[in-house]
Amino acid sequence: MQQTAIQEITAADTLDALQLVKTKYVGKSGLVTKELGTLGKLPPEERKTRGAEINVIRAAIQAALDEKEATLKRAALDAKLQSEAIDVTLPGLGLPSGGLHPISRVYDDLIAIFTRMGYEVAEGPEVEEEHYNFEALNIPWYHPARELQDTFWLEDGRLLRTHTSNMQIRYMVEHDPDLKMVSRGKVYRYEATDATHEAMFHQLEGLVVGDGISMADLKGTIAEMARGLYGAGAKVRFQPSYYPFVEPGADFAIYWNNPRGESKWLELGGCGMVHPNVFKAVDDLREQAGKPRLYEGKTGFAFGLGPERIAMLKYGIPDIRYFYANDPRVMGQFRGELG
Ligand code: DAH
Secondary structure, eight states: OHHHHHHHHHHOOSHHHHHHHHHHHHSTTOHHHHHHHGGGGSOHHHHHHHHHHHHHHHHHHHHHHHHHHHHHHHHHHHHHHHHHOOOTTSOOOOOOOOOOOHHHHHHHHHHHHHHHTTOEEEOOOSEEOHHHHTGGGTOOTTOTHHHHSOOOBOTTSOEEOSSTTHHHHHHHHHSOSSEEEEEEEEEEOOSOOBTTBOSEEEEEEEEEEESSOOHHHHHHHHHHHHHHHHOTTOEEEEEEEOOTTEEEEEEEEEEEEOTTSOEEEEEEEEEEEEOHHHHHHHHHHHHHTTOOOOOTTOEEEEEEEOHHHHHHHHHTOOOGGGGGSOOHHHHGGGOSOOO
């Protein structure tokens, strides 16, 4: 029995196969174990010698099993290390490269245009106080304009800003005139989404304050932005419009040729001359903060626009929801080059 057991152990070439041999001989109902069980029926003097014999056999089988198990385990580990070894002579696989989101690209273009014109770049909070998003911008609680900007309210009475115009107020409270600033960021509206509406989107806000700033400066600035975006031939159009924080107010559009050879007016945003009530609200806030009232009597213009509109036309993206769905089939088209 010892001989056949040793042969079988030698032949076992996997740990599973070895386990079967182990069970067969030294398991609970294995052949050796059974043999030991028969000892009780033997007369005492025989029992002793026979028992010693069987134990020698069992020890030999067990030793062979242990040794084989160690060998097989070492071989398995070697194979694993081998398979994980790095062959430094193989050619590299390369890593997929990321890319700038189309909205970031449009923002970068816009910011470059305005910093060239001497504007500072400011950033501000998305969770905002009602006062900065509405009241200080001449939008009291009863104003119908609030219905145009359905609002996400927080339980503590604050809100998700509905536009970047809050930054007009924050910037003027922090900085003395004269100033030129642009501010980019996310804005939120509580409304149903469709191909041209998202509950979260982006804006670029601009504000210029000084002495004797006029509507002509505003028009010249928007025209300069249009030329920066679409080249020397770009045309701009202004139409009277109403926003509580400007007077007069206007909407502006840019006429341009998109990469697919279409020419169209692109309604881009709103603008106007800063309303005196806004300057007053700013001075009130400044006074509360122990700062001098420097804004009443100043003149200025402001504008706000949506980079999504520019990006949709520039890149031929038909649905605003594609920007934020993180679908690699869409975003994968914006890998690599940074322009
Ligand atoms: N805040 C306005 C909106 O979200 C856009 C706007 C209009 C901004 C006129 C301005 C402005 O600064 O002068 O609809």
